[in-house]
Amino acid sequence: MGLIVMPRKAKAKIDVDKMVEDIISDSDELVAPEIEEYEGKSIDKQFKLEDLDGVGRVTAQKLRNAGYQTIRDIAYASAHELAMVIGSEDRAFSIIRSAQRLLGEGEEFITAKELFERRKNLEYISTGVRALDDLLDGGVEVGSITEFIGEFGAGKTQVCHQLAVMVQLPRGQGGLAARALYIDTEGTFRPERIVQIARHRGLDPEKTLENIIYARAYNSDHLISLLQHSINVGLLKEIGLIIIDELTNLPRKEFLSSSERAEIYHKIVKSLKVLSRLGVAIVSTRQVVQLKNKLIPAGGPAFDSYAEKSVFLSRRGEMREAERIDGEKIGQSVVFNISEEGVLDVY
């Protein structure tokens, strides 16, 4: 038996646009700039634009001229932006769905059995700390986003350094035998730490450093541009893990208005989701802000539930504590140490 929800055949055509217009037409609170939608770069070369339903030679040429080179560009485009090229939003929507079908990305409905089968084949990157791996149900999951949240000194960057090394280990030893892409927004990446961790893990420090592709993001636009460039084919073929340390720092410095920040956050989240769909593990970190004597993750609603797994890190004396703040494991915590050799189990 499949676990499928299919709506009954629509009783009447639902006009979302009209319903939305009716509801917002009287509101003065909603004046805001149009959103510049995310433009993903394609890696898929199996299909041509002409393979899409409703796309002939002329339309394909229009799309190419507008920068949509491949199926994936179309699959991740919004109907709104595509309509600006081909004229009709309905047609744009049907072309996008066709692209999504071709890439197998539009399958919102799957059976629980299919989901179970998919999850059996999941790959994980060990954090190098048994307790932390257990807390994460096996480690950092490939194809999804894991976030570490905490204040300065909680150990977020140290965990990121360690993971950049761990991913390079052979599969039998908790790695993926792959490279890491490290995007640093705070300038806290230290190659010396990589050397120390690599030595402890029995890896050649120089090779380990070579296998970490580093980029410093200097502002929000630069960060988004780096994330979009990370989709590049050649790069992704060798990369098993993308680390972004930290997500909210740049927008918080650059934008005073919370709605502007939220828009940038949204673009970052969307880029990360696209990346995670391409079969790499994503690890991101976030700072915290104080709210009524409590520390809560920075970034507000735009980051709410965007990661599959969220771990809150904090200091506990000389040790660090990691607590899951999502799902079944909410409230469960483990402790670990940070030493010269990297992030280690306490016992």
Next chain:
Amino acid sequence: MSIDEFFKYLWTRAFTLEISGTQGSGRRLLVKKIVEKALNEGYRISYVNVSNRNIFPDQRVLTVNFNMAIGINAQKLLELIMNGTYDVMILDNVPRMFFDVELPYRKRWGYVATILSTCLKKTREDKMFITINYRGRQIFGEKMFSNYFTHRVVTERNENRIIVSMIYPLSQKFSIMI
């Protein structure tokens, strides 16, 4: 108020319940408690997962996943609410419905309001809705969306307990163990 009294109070008639809180405040834990209760009563549950947190591997709960990388298909979500087969629908969650739908900024507010007002309208057909929302310094979309809920609660973590504060229509508190 105890959690049983809360259920009893909630279930007197169809409702649109908003559960808001910060990340890790136990919003989905409360949802699971309500769903357990609803399943025992024989209700058909549909879980609309717009977030990345599929909390119901339970086969008795019908799950619809929306792919965040692609965005929400606004038409499909509205059709599910209007014509889907369910007694209780869980919408997880408001910020993701807002940010991930492929519409211009201004229209997004209208879109989420449309979703929530449609839910409110469907309560006339005895459909029940539980909507997860975010609360930082204030509840996300407070000015725009608050009127679409018949009941509103806020969750907070306190050590190993979830403190649930009802803020509308009554002002009551209870807690549940993690």
